[in-house]
Amino acid sequence: MPASTLRTVKPPHETRTRILDAAEELFMQHGFEGTSMRQLTAKADVNLAAVNYHFGSKDALIEAVFRRRLDPMNGARIAALDAIEATGRPLTPEAIIRAFVGESLRMIEDAKGGGRNFIRLLGRSYTEPSKPIRVLIGQLYEPAMERYKSAFERALPQMPPEELVWRMHFMFGTLSYTLAATDAVQLIAGCKPEDRHDARLLEDRLTAFLAAGLTAPLKHVVRKAA
Amino acid sequence: MPASTLRTVKPPHETRTRILDAAEELFMQHGFEGTSMRQLTAKADVNLAAVNYHFGSKDALIEAVFRRRLDPMNGARIAALDAIEATGRPLTPEAIIRAFVGESLRMIEDAKGGGRNFIRLLGRSYTEPSKPIRVLIGQLYEPAMERYKSAFERALPQMPPEELVWRMHFMFGTLSYTLAATDAVQLIAGCKPEDRHDARLLEDRLTAFLAAGLTAPLKHVVRKAA
DNA sequence: GTATCGTTCAAACGTTCGTTTGAACTGGAA
DNA sequence: TTCCAGTTCAAACGAACGTTTGAACGATAC
Numbered sequence: 001m002p003a004s005t006l007r008t009v010k011p012p013h014e015t016r017t018r019i020l021d022a023a024e025e026l027f028m029q030h031g032f033e034g035t036s037m038r039q040l041t042a043k044a045d046v047n048l049a050a051v052n053y054h055f056g057s058k059d060a061l062i063e064a065v066f067r068r069r070l071d072p073m074n075g076a077r078i079a080a081l082d083a084i085e086a087t088g089r090p091l092t093p094e095a096i097i098r099a100f101v102g103e104s105l106r107m108i109e110d111a112k113g114g115g116r117n118f119i120r121l122l123g124r125s126y127t128e129p130s131k132p133i134r135v136l137i138g139q140l141y142e143p144a145m146e147r148y149k150s151a152f153e154r155a156l157p158q159m160p161p162e163e164l165v166w167r168m169h170f171m172f173g174t175l176s177y178t179l180a181a182t183d184a185v186q187l188i189a190g191c192k193p194e195d196r197h198d199a200r201l202l203e204d205r206l207t208a209f210l211a212a213g214l215t216a217p218l219k220h221v222v223r224k225a226a
Numbered sequence: 227m228p229a230s231t232l233r234t235v236k237p238p239h240e241t242r243t244r245i246l247d248a249a250e251e252l253f254m255q256h257g258f259e260g261t262s263m264r265q266l267t268a269k270a271d272v273n274l275a276a277v278n279y280h281f282g283s284k285d286a287l288i289e290a291v292f293r294r295r296l297d298p299m300n301g302a303r304i305a306a307l308d309a310i311e312a313t314g315r316p317l318t319p320e321a322i323i324r325a326f327v328g329e330s331l332r333m334i335e336d337a338k339g340g341g342r343n344f345i346r347l348l349g350r351s352y353t354e355p356s357k358p359i360r361v362l363i364g365q366l367y368e369p370a371m372e373r374y375k376s377a378f379e380r381a382l383p384q385m386p387p388e389e390l391v392w393r394m395h396f397m398f399g400t401l402s403y404t405l406a407a408t409d410a411v412q413l414i415a416g417c418k419p420e421d422r423h424d425a426r427l428l429e430d431r432l433t434a435f436l437a438a439g440l441t442a443p444l445k446h447v448v449r450k451a452a
Numbered sequence: 453g454t455a456t457c458g459t460t461c462a463a464a465c466g467t468t469c470g471t472t473t474g475a476a477c478t479g480g481a482a
Numbered sequence: 483t484t485c486c487a488g489t490t491c492a493a494a495c496g497a498a499c500g501t502t503t504g505a506a507c508g509a510t511a512c
Contacts, residue, residue, distance in 0.1 A: 037500060052501060127353055457511100458507105472496105
């Protein structure tokens with residue numbers, strides 16, 4: 001028997017982690033349906049059957065990919081808001097926005113871990129055609145969403161609730177699209193941003209843009225009838 | 227022979243149009259890879275081989291779906307800008323934004339034609355994983371993009387070009403996400419908008435939000451170093 | 453040693469995919 | 483009528499898909 005066929009021993013959860021990491025990257029590059037189990041297991045360097053053994057099915061793997069990162073990230077979002085409130089300073093709209101946006105960009109900065117892959121994947125998934133995936137993301141976001149909505153309501157007491165919902169929706173879109181479209185900026189100009197040290201600058205740009213949009217004057221409300 | 231097997235006679239391009247309409251709707255609902263030729267041809271009520279006969283391949287069909295609507299729409303965008311300039315009035319940022327956004331929402335309003343389906347599909351496609359599709363969309367958008375970029379440059383002479391590119395990028399994201407996520411608003415609150423008579427109101431809301439973001443003060447520029 | 457449990461493996465399962473084929477059919481020109 | 487270009491049709495193609503199977507393996511407990 002050749003020595004090369006020796007089975008390698010792996011620490012516990014090694015295989016699970018390798019699969020999740022590979023899935024994160026491939027899903028980001030080719031989408032869920034565009035990524036086959038054979039590509040995925042080849043990249044993770046595990047057996048084809050490993051995904052079904054450890055996760056049950058491809059759909060369950062997709063869910064696991066989201067849960068691994070989304071729960072901690074939204075937990076950190078809520079904690080960031082709590083931390084600001086704990087100082088006693090008043091919550092300005094800009095501070096709220098920065099807390100929300102910053103948590104995404106923090107993940108992009110750690111290029112070592114797959115956080116960057118996940119953030120891009122996440123940006124794409126907001127407009128995912130598959131209904132179960134959208135429902136899952138909605139569930140995972142709900143706690144943080146409620147928390148931020150009420151924070152904005154307190155910071156902008158004069159804003160009609162319906163208008164606030166729309167503006168949060170716009171904010172969400174801007175963030176999601178910006179995260180997803182690393183190369184789509186070229187659509188406008190040939191300027192592809194260096195993503196490393198630009199994360200901080202991007203946070204400033206995004207926050208300034210979103211804070212201005214969120215607090216824009218309410219001139220159009222008078223038209224509302226229905 | 228039963229009368230029901232009679233072959234129906236169709237006007238020229240009937241089949242092509244039926245396929246394009248069905249593709250628009252199914253691609254919007256299930257994505258490109260999630261839509262099979264069998265579903266598609268069944269919905270269009272044409273033979274399975276019809277797509278390959280009329281378009282050559284599934285990929286060519288996808289391209290045709292975009293070309294049919296995108297070229298006229300971006301043409302209308304440029305024309306809208308020309309029309310404003312023809313009046314001699316100065317081009318304000320808000321007017322430019324309204325010209326761009328309005329053309330998308332105009333298409334949503336005609337619920338009869340498949341324009342609404344296409345707009346949602348388009349919103350999703352900006353973050354499409356498939357590289358050829360992103361390249362195609364980039365090509366189709368390029369003329370309008372150049373035109374609007376230079377219009378903004380004239381309307382905002384004090385804005386650094388790099389900053390303008392980013393803010394246009396943010397605008398694009400907001401619009402794209404808003405169009406794509408008809409039901410994703412529920413992610414924030416249980417408010418699902420009535421889409422018909424809200425199109426005008428949505429245009430006002432979007433324009434106000436985007437105009438404020440685009441013209442936000444430039445406080446963060448001082449940080450820039452690289 | 454041996455029984456046990458969790459894991460990995462190569463091979464195969466049945467299904468569905470996009471595409472191709474060659475014949476059948478239609479409407480109009482020769 | 484005969485012919486022909488354009489189109490539609492049922493059937494099949496090979497490839498790739500997600501998943502399942504049952505044996506082999508390594509480590510631990512008895």
